[in-house]
Amino acid sequence: MAKRKEDPPASGSPAWMATFSDLMNLLLCFFVLLFSMSSTDTQKFQEVMASIQSSFSILPSGGSALDEGILISSGVSQLSELSEYYTSMGMNSDGETETDTEKNELEQAYDTIEAEKMEESQQMAEEIEEKLGQLELLDSVEVVATSSYVALNLNGGILFDSGKDELKPEAVSVLDKIGTVLLDYDGYMIEVVGHTDNVPIKSEKYPDNRMLSMWRAYSVYKYLIDQVGVDPYYIKSTGRGEDIPIADNSTAEGRAQNRRVEIKIYNSFTTN
Numbered sequence: 001m002a003k004r005k006e007d008p009p010a011s012g013s014p015a016w017m018a019t020f021s022d023l024m025n026l027l028l029c030f031f032v033l034l035f036s037m038s039s040t041d042t043q044k045f046q047e048v049m050a051s052i053q054s055s056f057s058i059l060p061s062g063g064s065a066l067d068e069g070i071l072i073s074s075g076v077s078q079l080s081e082l083s084e085y086y087t088s089m090g091m092n093s094d095g096e097t098e099t100d101t102e103k104n105e106l107e108q109a110y111d112t113i114e115a116e117k118m119e120e121s122q123q124m125a126e127e128i129e130e131k132l133g134q135l136e137l138l139d140s141v142e143v144v145a146t147s148s149y150v151a152l153n154l155n156g157g158i159l160f161d162s163g164k165d166e167l168k169p170e171a172v173s174v175l176d177k178i179g180t181v182l183l184d185y186d187g188y189m190i191e192v193v194g195h196t197d198n199v200p201i202k203s204e205k206y207p208d209n210r211m212l213s214m215w216r217a218y219s220v221y222k223y224l225i226d227q228v229g230v231d232p233y234y235i236k237s238t239g240r241g242e243d244i245p246i247a248d249n250s251t252a253e254g255r256a257q258n259r260r261v262e263i264k265i266y267n268s269f270t271t272n
Contacts, residue, residue, distance in 0.1 A: 117147040117269045124267060125150045128181055135177040149191075149264040152178060153246075156196075156216070156259035163201060165215035167223060175220065178263065179228030189266040190230065192221045192237040195244060197255035214239030220261055234271075 125145035132138050142153040159171040167175070182190060194213030206212040214237075221237035224230040247254035 113269070114147050117267060118145070120267045120269065121145040121147060121150055124185075124265065128152070128265075131181050131184070135180070137174065137177055140174060141178065148270045149266040152263040152265070154178075154261045154263070155256070156261060157256060159220070159261060160216055163203075163206070163212070165212065165219050167219055172223070175223055176228065179224055179230065182224065182228065182230055182263070182265065185265050186231065187234060187271070188268070189271040190224075190235040191264040191266070192217045192224070192235070193262040193264065194237075194239040195258060195260050195262065196242050197258045198242040198245070198249040199255065208241065210239050210241030212239070213241045216261060220263070
């Protein structure tokens with residue numbers, strides 16, 4: 001019996017097509033990975049790119065020839081450029097992202113406002129010191145400027161007897177003169193803050209230093225409204241007790257400095 005003639009082996013796809021398919025699959029995986037990234041991690045991205053590049057490097061030289069000398073490595077070089085673009089995307093010429101730029105702009109705006117606030121407070125402080133000099137009060141009142149307010153520090157010994165909240169007779173004259181300064185800033189918020197030293201006090205009226213400081217601040221507050229004519233809408237009072245010392249409470253001189261009343265005149269930026 002005659003042998004059955006075998007069919008010739010079917011011809012497969014050209015060799016370059018398999019390589020090209022692998023390239024397309026890798027590119028698809030790469031762009032899916034790129035799209036799925038929720039945040040930029042430069043180090044991890046570079047590691048991924050290095051892995052992809054190594055998988056493309058079919059020949060030891062890093063490329064593989066197809067037909068008339070076209071190299072797969074040219075595609076790898078394009079991926080490298082894409083990597084550099086992705087790493088730098090969203091950055092300006094200084095290497096800053098849009099978020100960094102917005103943050104810097106906000107910080108600059110904040111610094112500008114703070115500088116303007118401080119400039120206004122310093123101008124207020126100079127005007128107040130000049131007025132206090134004319135009233136011969138510079139030896140009794142310390143003027144301190146901050147970006148939010150100008151504080152007039154009055155020693156508690158001038159205003160009150162020890163452990164009391166009633167204004168001394170000589171305190172009335174001082175507050176009348178200070179009142180003329182405050183009236184120049186009608187419409188500006190004013191806060192009267194009482195402070196004490198750390199020597200404990202306990203009585204029926206003053207269970208602690210904070211209560212004593214509150215009553216002393218209220219006495220000044222009430223006088224400025226009733227006798228000087230400060231608008232009650234723009235003035236408030238509070239007591240801080242011994243919590244904010246400005247000198248060492250271990251010495252008699254330091255405790256005397258801490259027993260004080262502050263009259264804060266807020267600038268136009270912080271008046272509310």
